[in-house]
Amino acid sequence: MKLKELLVQELPKRGGWPEGAEIICSHGNGHVYAYATKCRTSGRQLPIYGGSGQAVTREQYESALAAAQPQWDRNYPIKAGTxxxxxxxxxxxxxxxxxxxxxxxxxxxxxxxxxxxxxxxxxxxxxxxxxIRSEADKKRDEIERAIANALFNDGDFDSAEALRLATFIYGAMSRNEIPHVHIE
CATH class of the missing domain: 2.30.30 (SH3 type barrels.)
Structure with a gap:
C-alpha cells in the first residue's frame, strides 16, 4: 500500500495530520516519521508502519483525503458520511x-x-x-452576488432576478464577450 493511502486510512483515527509537520516519510524499514521541514531532520516516529521509501506532503494528504470522502451523486437516500x-x-x-x-x-x-x-x-x-461546491464555484457565486449588489445597490430589487442578471453578466465576462474585461 502506498504511504498516501495508508495515511488517509490511519491519520483520521489518530487525530489527523501531525501538528507542525510539513512532510511524512516512510523509511526502508517501514517506520513512518513526521518532519517539520522537507530537510527530514529530527523527525517524530508515528504509530504507523508501511509504505517504505515514500514521502507525502500535507497538501498531497489533504487532496487524497478529500478524494476519499463519499461524494453525493444526487441520488437518494444520501449515504451516511457524505x-x-x-x-x-x-x-x-x-x-x-x-x-x-x-x-x-x-x-x-x-x-x-x-x-x-x-x-x-x-x-x-x-x-x-x-x-459540496469547489472553491472556483464559491468564487463565482461571490462575484455574481457582488455584481447583483452593484446593479441594485439601493436594495430595491427582486433578489432572484438580480442574481439571474448577475449570472448572465458573469457568463458573458468569463466567455470574453465583453471587451477589456478578463476573469481569471
Missing part, C-alpha cells in the same frame, strides 16, 4: 450551509452541523441539498 450543502426551505437568503449526513431514511435526515458541532434530525422535505 458532506453536502443544505438550504432550509423558507429561508429567503441564498445561504447554503455545509453538513455531513449521518442518517437518511424516508422523510428523516440526521445532519451534523460543522459550525456548532451539533447533530439534529430534520424532515428532508423541508431541505434542499446540493453537492
Amino acid at each position: 458532506d453536502v450543502e443544505v438550504h432550509f426551505e423558507g429561508d429567503d437568503s441564498r445561504v447554503w450551509t455545509e453538513f455531513r449526513v449521518e442518517y437518511m431514511r424516508g422523510d428523516v435526515v440526521v445532519l451534523h452541523d460543522y459550525r456548532s458541532d451539533d447533530v439534529n434530525a430534520y424532515s428532508n422535505k423541508k431541505l434542499n441539498f446540493r453537492p
